[in-house]
Amino acid sequence: PSSPLRRGWRALALSLAALATGCGADDAPMPSEATARAQALEALPTSCLDIKTASPEAPDGDYTLYVSGDASAPWTAYCHGMAGTPAEYLTLTQAGANSSQYLAGGASYGTTVRTTFSRLRINPATLKVNTADQTFATSTGSLRHSNSQVLVTSMSYGVAMSCNRTLSQGNIDLRGTPFAVPTGQLVPWGGSMAGTGAVSSEADQVVSLSGGGYCGFVGLAGIVNPYNQGGGLLQLQYRQGDRPSSCQDIKTAHPEATDGNYTLFVNKDPARPWSAWCRDMAGTPTDYLNLSRTGDNVNYSQYTAGGVSPGTNVRTVFTRLRINPVTLRVDTSDQTYSWSSGSILHGNQFPVTSMPYAAAMTCSAVGPGNIDLRGTPFAVPVNQLGRGGFNFEPSSILFSNNNQVVDLRATGQCGWIATMGAYNPVNQNGLSLLLTYSVPQ
Template identity: 50%
Template structure:
């Protein structure tokens, strides 16, 4: 079965050759967080004398101030053999992690089912990155630096709160389920590297997606399915799981690319890269993936009261109740990184008023409007994303309009105040910014943060 989101990957030799720059200038921050794919440019012949980085320590040695983030690492000093590593603890002891692009409910999870000899609640551990040794391409399955767990049970005499990567375990004879999904990375795993262990154990390891995914089931009294060599694989008692390197694939720029290149049909979060450039990646929500024209949205991390809302203040000559629209995602055009402020697919509105001859039931993104001379408020909050907006992209408009636009948080937050008779504050180019009468708001893609 085809898994689902976050996914992608690959470059062509032509793309690599046309961007032949020294790795010392371009290996930094090659991605935006969740893919391993098209990577740093191919080194030129004159650069062959300079060893290409194989480890995060190599990157740190060349760039002592490099922050934690995604970097291109090379296999055997071969400019055509590279993978994207997340380098962690760059200010201390740099370590390499492989980002797992697919993050759905049943992907990249390990389970220990509670019951029988193991009372408590089932322990589920979800992995977003795994520790990968760059010299051997072995996963340290017990490293949970980038994992979260729920549940707690007793495996006497131990309290279990986590499960190593690629393990399905139980102590009541039931079959637990686990999954490994490496789609969107430059690696695959052989299902023959998994086996059952424990007492009266049974289970399976089924490969799919060209060897990039393995679905596991296992259990016993107590028993498990996991990487060969596993023993009582709970908490941080892991083992080493061998991966196999495979050439990277093409990076997606749009949700349509994911449909075409990966046959993906599930809505969810994916990493997209502007112009397929690994330095220009962002996390998009792909909507309508089961249709002919999927669309890209940016998930807004701050949706609490007072964040990411627009408002039209009711009052003569606009009778009714104040219209307030709150956004959880906004439509982003992936080629230009512009927000379609009139798209309310992921917005909810309250109130209704009349702006003759129209009935107003919603407001466009980032707009504060009134027709009674009293200023009202709106907010744009992009914190938690890689985007910001230049302050000049906002302004006031309308008749007898007044207002202000106050940026903060490095131009990721804007407090808008606007009104008039009728007037508004909002993105430049706005005109009567209510219902779906939006405009395009240009975003700026920021570098990865230290």
């Protein structure tokens, strides 16, 4: 079914066509002209002005636009100033990950200036970003530039700068959008620039900036003073062949979609598919990773009873894991798709009837646990799990099968193995577990 916007778009086209054919014979356009006019208005919106033309009362907010009117090239724009002259902004989904910085020190005294962007002013026809626009940005710090009276209080987008030969850091992160940054646009400039440069990753959606010198920076080619509102135009590129990266993407494209299995793609990359279970598609969709290996003795967490924690062994077995499809972090406390058995009085103080994922605990004998991601394209980084509690030193964490399988053996009185930083990982007391996309070779 068509969206309300598309229905409004179609209604506007038909009403204007009817108005044209309903005028007097002397000034009415030929039927073919009216038809052409209606067909033109049926085209998919490419700008916020198109949205306003179709719905003059439309408020500021998120709308779907289409690059060059191509139905296969949608993107989410924030339309600003809809009551006047609309302007398009690209919303950056990676909070805090898009910042420019001028590091204080050396010839530039004061405090480090850092500007963090949440949206970028973009021309929807050319896909060029105005890096000087700071409408949706926040800045901290203040310094005098290079022994001058020029006061710097903000930075343009895509810059890392210093005047003390120490490298400053900046970052561009367009993940969660369908755009990438073509390489070669961000270049070193200035003096004593050793180490200055831009490193692209994640299919050119992430650019890590290291800039400095005396004075030196990395930024847009041709921009000499990339501070305050000194910016230029950064060309973006629409990533053809993008795929849905989340269950919300599925719902946006197909509002009638029901709960079930769908193929998602990490960072919308066609080369990184994975099987997701999309839950609550009628409301707010949530993403779950289907576990291929299931059963009583696989993908389980256990608290072994005994010692100061009497009762029966508590074991929770998981069949799906709640996962953030952008960060690839598993919510180990989510037990929507699991079952538990047993009951323990932890430390003779409070009851335990379930365990978070990726945990093993005991106050007497060995507490086992297991992670098994075989049959999925994901693995567990070795730095994600740690040991805690008392007398836990003999506890072991054994990785195998390209880090897709992790066997846990907790010891101590009481001791545990769980995600790094976890304390008393029982019931729903679990922290997030980072996974990596790593298809075994």
